[in-house]
Amino acid sequence: MNRREFIKTGAAILALSALGGCKKEELAQAGKKGTMTYREFPGIGAKISLLGYGLMRMPKTGNGPEIDKEKGFALIDEAIKGGINYFDTAWFYHDGLSETFAGEALSRYPRDSYYLASKLPMRILESGEQAEETFNKQLEKCKVDYFDFYLLHNLNGPLWEKSLGNGTVDFAMTLKGKGKIKRLGFSFHGENKDFPKILDYTKWDFVQIQANYYDWDTFSKELYEECAKRNIPVVIMEPLRGGELANLRPDAREILENAKQGSTPAQWAFRYIAEKENILTVLSGMTKMEHLKENLETFSPLVPLSDEEEKTLQTALKTYKEAGIVPCTGCRYCTPCPVGVAIPDIFKIYNDYRRSARISVTKKAYEALDKDTRANACVECGACLKKCPQSINIPKELKRIHKEIEG
Ligand code: SF4
Ligand code: SF4
Structure with a gap:
């Protein structure tokens, strides 16, 4: 079946309202x-x-x-x-x-x-x-x-x-x-x-x-x-x-x-x-x-x-924007971190918190992460910085997040 026949069958419902530009x-x-x-x-x-x-x-x-x-x-x-x-x-x-x-x-x-x-x-x-x-x-x-x-x-x-x-x-x-x-x-x-x-x-x-x-x-x-x-x-x-x-x-x-x-x-x-x-x-x-x-x-x-x-x-x-959310899209281009910090997972947990303001749920999710992968494991080597398409200052954000969640 070619494209023309395929369209005719209606299988694609290609009602071509061509609206280019x-x-x-x-x-x-x-x-x-x-x-x-x-x-x-x-x-x-x-x-x-x-x-x-x-x-x-x-x-x-x-x-x-x-x-x-x-x-x-x-x-x-x-x-x-x-x-x-x-x-x-x-x-x-x-x-x-x-x-x-x-x-x-x-x-x-x-x-x-x-x-x-x-x-x-x-x-x-x-x-x-x-x-x-x-x-x-x-x-x-x-x-x-x-x-x-x-x-x-x-x-x-x-x-x-x-x-x-x-x-x-x-x-x-x-x-x-x-x-x-x-x-x-x-x-x-x-x-x-x-x-x-x-x-x-x-x-x-x-x-x-x-x-x-x-x-x-x-x-x-x-x-x-x-x-x-x-x-x-x-x-x-x-x-x-x-x-x-x-x-x-x-x-x-x-x-x-x-x-x-x-x-x-x-x-x-x-x-x-x-x-x-x-x-x-x-x-x-x-x-x-x-x-x-x-x-x-x-x-x-x-x-x-x-x-x-x-x-x-x-x-x-x-x-x-006033909520302080980290603009992480979860693309994972920054991984793997050489010391194993779970960068996108930490940002997700933190952003869920900023959206819901439920600190007990956040603490639980954060503490469920292996200790060696939490934000304070970051040694600020900077390897992740050039990989992040959103230009997030990852080590700085990790520091802030750790302080906020632990606090
Ligand atoms: S700066 Fe921190 S999070 Fe980024 S790669 Fe280095 S240790 Fe990992
Ligand atoms: S590269 Fe940047 S945007 Fe992508 S997961 Fe890592 S921190 Fe988030």
Whole structure:
């Protein structure tokens, strides 16, 4: 079955309301209820669902990285039924198992009925030959002959310089010509000052950045505008900051609930970010069916926030930021710490406390951590600092947290 036949069967419900690069007012009026919003850009040559599926956080069978295949397949089926056609995986996700899962789940559908994105793991590559070997394994794991979208993963200034010198960038530049990928981009987790020089290196087809209403004025807006200036469509990652913005503390949540009953914090966050006109797709890692269904509803169609709603969201954000939460997304790039400090676990316990203010629960969770992995085990070596994409001063925060919890 080819894409045309597949669409005709209704299995994908691809009601293609192509809204590429549209303005907020047009977006507000377009799209029927129950119809996914799509984006289309010159040069991309595809209609992409504005909600993309990030395969970084799939349901697991236990505490390890293994994905629960049955639940995972059900999620993918529901996503496709709801009109999602963009799936994003990477070498590192689920300790390498995400790509294998993507291959197993998506190969049950015609190859031209979905768009698959994966990423070259720049951080672990030392040469063009190693990059080629890795790339071929990725194709094999994903059970495809080509990637629709392919990214240099997690670039920052120093990694970019290193990758230019060791041949991995050169290798990536050959892939389109060989027909192994359709579109080339990169994901960025560095300092804003290093972004333009990477953008100007070649004519990128798309770029992936972190953006949400929490980070917008701090760094995301500038990255977004650099892309828009060059007409490069943007893929958004971390629209909920690793779930943080779906779990606002009660006072911030209340502000949103009072303004619009029945609308969740996650819906506010998606509506804020996704309406921006240069966005190709917004990735969400949907672990539970209820999250997927809620997100499908939010994007079918996407209704932007009104000016009044934007003001309300900013008020909620102000309340939230005043709570002293550590802006950790739980990505775990800072691990392993050389002395074993459980950095993301500690930040999670602490943030749960700042949200709920239940110190006894917090103390219990903190004390359940092995003594050698608690915050005061940090020797301030600084190894984690350069790995954190959120630029958190990890040793400083650990010190503060230990004092606060123990106190
Ligand atoms: S600064 Fe502390 S937490 Fe970070 S890597 Fe060093 S010991 Fe671990
Ligand atoms: S501290 Fe930084 S690197 Fe570590 S999990 Fe949190 S956001 Fe990721």
